[in-house]
Amino acid sequence: MAAVENFVVNTDEGLLPQADALPPELPSLPPGEWMKKNLFSSPFSTILTFVFGAMALAAINVLVDFIFSDERNWTAPATNLRLLMTQAYPADQYIRVWVSVGLVAVLTGLSTGLWNAGDALSMKRISMWFMTGGSFVALVALLAPFDSGRRTTWLILAAVVVGIGLAIWFGLGERRRSIFVRSIYVVFGVLGAIIGSLWVVKYGNYALADGELVADPDALVAPTTRIPWTILLAILVGTYFIGRGLAGKVAALLKAIVMGAWLLAPFIIVWVILRDPDLDWDHVISTDIPMALAFGFGGGLILYALTKPGLGEIGKIVAGVLLAVAAFNWVAAFFGWYPMLQKARLSFLFLAIFALAAANFAGDRRTRLQLVWGWLGFMAVVHYMATMANTASTLEIQGDFFLGGLSLTLFIAVLTLMLSFPLGVLLALGRTSRMPIFRVLSTVYIETIRGVPLITILFFFSVIIPIFLPSGMGLSETAAIVIGYTLFSAAYLAENVRGGLQAVRRGQFEAADALGLTGSQRTGFIVLPQALRVSIPPLVGQAIATYKETSLVSIVGGFDLTRIADKVISAQTDFLGVKMENLLIISFIYWVGAFSMSKYSQKLERRLGVGER
């Protein structure tokens, strides 16, 4: 029960977000005693200290030697950054990439502001970060194969960082424990420092322009990079404060809108912004819009009729007929009996699903209209997206798909997660169902998929699915991969959700039954919300795994981050055989994503009190 309380997000303005309930801070020991307690408590411990200290130093030494060695060709990943991020996305259309990232920045800023995200950090911790960070820089400077000039620069930098830490520590005195800063400001500060450095530090300007290698190590980063990043940071910070400002006023509505936007964003970004559909306005006006209107209003009328109170079994029968028609459309498509736009088939299917749910909205005029409005909005989104996705792209790119590198990695990970989530929930419900056939079917599916490596499933879908499809139906490589990956990931998600479902107590089911809720209402309103809440930490874990395992796409031919680093760059004439550097860079990119997600999950777990029992 206590876990639930913590879900109440405090939206009071100006209030600092609560730090996680940590035990009261122990008074810190003086350095001498601290070392005695933590490093030299016994002879054995002393030996361990020296052995592991030496090992750690050796490891850092090897790593630093490797990174700063003259043999390393860091120009390779630096020159190919664009390739690593977006593969062959046309340079003259690059503004679209920036707009997409900007959209994400807006949503991130608004969300962090609206939900008042982040912790409170004490100045003491911040000062300790500075000191540790500075010491580490000094260590690197001493171990790295630098010439004396470079080493001095690094040491000065280290001294400055440590100095800031010391200044905070001693400048504030004992107040360092009681002064808190929002962690989000620290994040903004770090981002600001990194992006600010693009304007000052000479990282060098590397690019491949029309196959020509541009490498100017003594120049500033290209303006096409540093200007967008600066604007993005400004957007992020700005929207954060807008979010904070709006949090108190219309929070509930805004939060719903932002969440909807998050759900829609991946589709809009990929199919509308990045793909830049070449709309044929005649066709849009003559076909697309009338069809959307017909489905919207026709369907709306049907739904309004179906929500009439006291309709009883007739409503279910009509919904069943609609479902049969919708299903028949797909079967007919398989055999090619009659032509029909894919959009129409989809709309029929959705109408049937809405009709099935209609009985829940039977009531007065307002409730009935709610469903109708929901339907109209939904149709607008579906038809808009379908039109955009169906229109040819203006991009001229060879190959199967216009995304590549990190963007493909993210695209596959996000799409897979979004698609496999509902499927996983259904499978989990099936596996915990009281109906034996559903249980057996779900269990067999889940256990079979979980018993087989992902790579075999990906092979199956990329190589073998075209065989299964009837003649005339094609499937792009990326689509086949996403479908296979979704079916795979759903089995794992199902197991995580099942854990949550089993944690819902029997009394909750009984109370719902006793109130007269139907089976689907009980599942939707009572059981799933509680189960999903419990399964958030393992679900985040699954999301991390999905993100990491997108790298397998490279084996079946996808041009994702891993493939570009391992195969593409090392095949360029300028960088023949250069692999290690690229692999290290992408390791870091993967690591940042996975590590931050896992930290977030640990925090959630602590807050939910799952770890302790």
Added chain:
Amino acid sequence: MAAPSLSTTQQQRPPLYRDAVVVKWALQLFILFLVLFAMWFLSKEAGDNLKAKGISTSFDFLSIDPGISLSEGIDTEPDTGGRALWVGMVNTLRLAIAGIFTATILGVAIGLARLSDNWIVRKFGNVYVETLRNIPLLVQILIWAALLGGLGRVALDNGPINGWLHISNKGVSIPRVFIADGFYQWAVVLLIGAVVGRWVFKQRTLKKDQTGEDTFPLGYAAAVVLVFGIIGWFIHPVFGFLNAPLQAISDAFGAIPEIAMQLALSAVAILFSARWIRNFFAERRTPAGTARLDDDDWFRVIFAAVGAAFACFFFLALWPGLSSWLINSFSDLFQVLADKFGDTPEGNARNGWPVDAKRPDIVQAGNFPNYGPAGLNMTLGFAAVFFSIVLYTGSFIAEIVRGGILAVAKGQTEAAQALGLRRSQMLRKVILPQAFRIVLPPLGNQYLNLTKNTSLAIAVGFSDLVQVGQTVGNQTGKPLSVFAIWMAFYLACSLTISVVVNFFNVRLKIVER
């Protein structure tokens, strides 16, 4: 009053479409039908398409020369597709077993390090875990491959430890301990030793229970097995006679007519179903008879019966080949066993040592020196996958071990101390059994993941099952059949690991009681 008349009525049946049980089962059967229909439809569609493209789904490629050569394994020039896949399976298993063994040791060490009192040790563990588990395994494999590939060539004398450990861009070579001719005879002796040892163990335990004195049952049992092992080392050729009876069993299996096997399988299915139904009735029987069986129960019973009937149909008519395949497999299995006891293919009696060992050697093949066959050679692919998979899985195992110990530690430690147990007793009798029980299921899961992850070896060209299967499938144009074999193999691995884990889990639950 209306009540008396109402109260004497029997339960009325509602119309079918409103009967909760009927609706429930109708829905389930409908979905089952849909799933079966979809599967039938898709496979029919695939069959047509395959025919149109001239691809067949048969397994005949298993006995045809695939015309490929493998980078490593027990047979690098397999003469049939089946043999090639078998080499892949052995390679996968070798990688998986070696990986599981090493990753467990590493994981436990790192897990304990993360709980250490010592700050540096603790931090070391933290950094290890947080770094390695957040980088995709595939990227780690590629990094190791790039790292090893960048090493120097094999040379005659640049070890690091010459004659014992060689590392180069051809991989790693270390001394090898291997099963020699006499091993299987020796294993029989060990088996007998184990049986006797178990008997001794029980006797000593019994004595301890009766007298209370320390009787060291485990020590005695180990000594018995050791004695058998030592004696067997010298007398093992005696067991060569087992060849004849095993051969006889093999022949006997081969002589079973197919129809007998079909009938036997059907009988087993019917027996199972009948037993289930009988138990079901027995469970529902009460002093008042079986009147309480409701519709739901009847549906279950009918379903069990129909299932048995379908199984019979399957064995007898749908796939009669299964029976002959089973007969052949059993026959082959015993044939292989018999061969292990008979003469070697060269015609020598098997009287060599059971186990032998050799040091790495370097041979001059053509212009460049290379590793010879004597040492245990890990090729670059094997080494890259092995190192990365061990380090990666180790980080997950470390977290599991740490969690398991943390989950037990506090109250139990205090309770054990209060009872006056010594520290070693406390660890052995209280903490470890409980921690082990908590740790076991997720550990089994990690072993499963490790086994599945060996399939990434394809990225560095190591000939594991997936890589071999892919090549064979492409060469012979039978990707579907290869996929079926993949599935069967990995499911068998998963099943084996879960059976082992469950076995220990059940044992530990008894310990706990």
Added chain:
Amino acid sequence: MSISDATTAVSDELAARDDMIVCTGVDKWYGDFQALKGVTATIKEQEVVVVLGPSGSGKSTWIRCVNRLEQHQGGTIVVDGVELTNDVRNIEKIRSEVGMVFQQFNLFPHLTVLDNITLAPKWVKKQPKDVAEENARKLLDRVGIPEQADKYPGQLSGGQQQRVAIARSLAMEPRVMLFDEPTSALDPEMIKEVLDVMKELAQQGMTMVVVTHEMGFAREVADRIIFMEAGEIVEVGTPEHFFTNPTEDRTKLFLSQIL
């Protein structure tokens, strides 16, 4: 059996009312264990019946059969003229007419108090949101905690939670309320606040079946007391009859142990 005696003990005024719940020979097994052995009882409209008995005597099982949280396997149960069978429509009707309050409250922890109460009226009775909320606030007022509407169940005391649970059941405007040991999970100081709400409910003419160990409540509020043991109804009678002059030995034994 003493049931015939007990029926005569019911006042004529009560006997003249309509039947609300009629159970005839209800049987229920768990495996080999027979939890209910031919339970036969009639509960009249606006009657308050308290079910007493040692633990494991089948009291809870019986009232859980009445709104089909458990399925009975023999005999018939008729609630307000509707027989409990596998008929989906009957089950729906009875669930919306019979309210139930549980020992462990079983409030939905992820919903606010107000949402807990309005959920079923909105989705089962199809009430508009504002009507449902207005009703809910009235009910909260009636159970004495109007100020807790926007809190989560975890933030309330046990007694408050149980009162919310009562309000949640009442929001469905049930014809019968079943109480399954509503005070057993409460600290002693909170029992009274819940019992007070129940008493008020009884005075307003709600038909109630209460399984409880609160003898004071039984004596004061009950129209009739049903004593069960080992899955059977042993004795039925008015509180005076039951507490002062029980006929059955088993009843006497039970009373001597608890009073």
